[in-house]
Amino acid sequence: MATAPPPPSDTAHLDAQELRAWRGLLRTYARLTKALDAELEAAHGLPLSSYEVLMLIADAEGGQMRMHDIASSILLSRSGLTRLVDRLERDGLLCRKSCSSDARGAFACLTPKGRDVLDAARAAHLAGVRAKFLDHFSPAEQEQLGGFWERVAST
Amino acid sequence: MATAPPPPSDTAHLDAQELRAWRGLLRTYARLTKALDAELEAAHGLPLSSYEVLMLIADAEGGQMRMHDIASSILLSRSGLTRLVDRLERDGLLCRKSCSSDARGAFACLTPKGRDVLDAARAAHLAGVRAKFLDHFSPAEQEQLGGFWERVAST
DNA sequence: AAGCTGTGGTTGCACACGCAACTGCTCGCG
DNA sequence: CGCGAGCAGTTGCGTGTGCAACCACAGCTT
Numbered sequence: 001m002a003t004a005p006p007p008p009s010d011t012a013h014l015d016a017q018e019l020r021a022w023r024g025l026l027r028t029y030a031r032l033t034k035a036l037d038a039e040l041e042a043a044h045g046l047p048l049s050s051y052e053v054l055m056l057i058a059d060a061e062g063g064q065m066r067m068h069d070i071a072s073s074i075l076l077s078r079s080g081l082t083r084l085v086d087r088l089e090r091d092g093l094l095c096r097k098s099c100s101s102d103a104r105g106a107f108a109c110l111t112p113k114g115r116d117v118l119d120a121a122r123a124a125h126l127a128g129v130r131a132k133f134l135d136h137f138s139p140a141e142q143e144q145l146g147g148f149w150e151r152v153a154s155t
Numbered sequence: 156m157a158t159a160p161p162p163p164s165d166t167a168h169l170d171a172q173e174l175r176a177w178r179g180l181l182r183t184y185a186r187l188t189k190a191l192d193a194e195l196e197a198a199h200g201l202p203l204s205s206y207e208v209l210m211l212i213a214d215a216e217g218g219q220m221r222m223h224d225i226a227s228s229i230l231l232s233r234s235g236l237t238r239l240v241d242r243l244e245r246d247g248l249l250c251r252k253s254c255s256s257d258a259r260g261a262f263a264c265l266t267p268k269g270r271d272v273l274d275a276a277r278a279a280h281l282a283g284v285r286a287k288f289l290d291h292f293s294p295a296e297q298e299q300l301g302g303f304w305e306r307v308a309s310t
Numbered sequence: 311a312a313g314c315t316g317t318g319g320t321t322g323c324a325c326a327c328g329c330a331a332c333t334g335c336t337c338g339c340g
Numbered sequence: 341c342g343c344g345a346g347c348a349g350t351t352g353c354g355t356g357t358g359c360a361a362c363c364a365c366a367g368c369t370t
Contacts, residue, residue, distance in 0.1 A: 066318085067318070068318060068319080078318075078319065078320085079319090079320075082320055083320095099318095102317095102318080104317070104318045105318060105319080106318080106319065
């Protein structure tokens with residue numbers, strides 16, 4: 001049984017400007033990720049989620065990263081990441097390494113092939129991100145957007 | 156890390172401000188939709204995608220809408236929408252109606268129960284959207300965000 | 311040292327989604 | 341009139357993901 005929470009009751013609708021700000025986010029995200037994912041997949045056979053993982057690891061210290069840290073960085077469940085890393089390992093793009101200081105842990109680190117694939121994909125993908133998103137904003141606006149996200153994230 | 160004047164044509168990396176603007180979007184979207192979906196699901200047993208469909212139909216002329224139009228509005232594949240509507244119909248929240256002017260088409264329209272559930276969910280959900288997102292912005296900033304999305308969508 | 315609680319990672323299962331193939335219908339064109 | 345092209349919607353199949361249960365280990369507490 002749904003118990004109605006005590007709402008500020010006469011706010012049953014978003015006004016036009018709220019709607020634009022909110023639904024715009026939803027649509028923009030959906031459109032951009034679909035387009036970029038398709039682009040990446042077509043050009044390098046690499047889904048966006050795999051790309052994110054490879055790039056995260058490549059930019060990490062020592063070219064390796066703990067599973068848990070990867071998962072929380074890209075907001076993926078641990079099981080989801082396990083499977084994703086399974087696929088990347090099967091494709092020879094990265095490999096698991098056990099952690100000497102904590103036997104529970106596992107590192108994921110890039111193989112040479114993984115680094116090659118990533119390097120090939122990175123330029124094209126970043127160009128896509130710029131063309132489809134960043135180029136629509138001035139440097140000042142980009143800075144402002146960054147501040148917006150930080151504000152939202154802070155709660 | 157001082158941002159030297161790197162030519163925006165450095166294709167291999169995003170600079171710090173580009174990164175903040177871009178990854179902020181990804182993370183914000185992921186965090187927000189997960190939180191709002193969980194909230195909605197817990198309070199009214201309604202996933203976010205179902206809510207979107209119900210609301211779209213409720214706000215449409217005559218309380219009904221063609222399948223194709225729904226799908227394109229929420230950027231879902233047609234097959235995905237078929238299954239989603241299957242679930243909603245099974246749960247008694249909406250029903251299919253054949254289209255008299257085009258025998259290929261089908262309308263989805265709310266049942267009384269669907270409208271009740273939606274009305275109950277709407278206030279709580281909108282409050283969540285405001286609390287988690289909109290309230291972080293002044294009216295002027297909301298307006299600006301709306302303009303941003305429009306700019307990105309225009310390509 | 312033994313036990314207990316919490317954490318890192320993997321597995322079983324269910325589910326939502328996309329793609330491609332299919333059905334049934336509409337519409338235009340010869 | 342009939343035929344072919346194309347669209348609306350559904351179905352079969354494969355896949356990516358989350359949740360919950362599980363195992364192995366770390367770090368306390370006693």
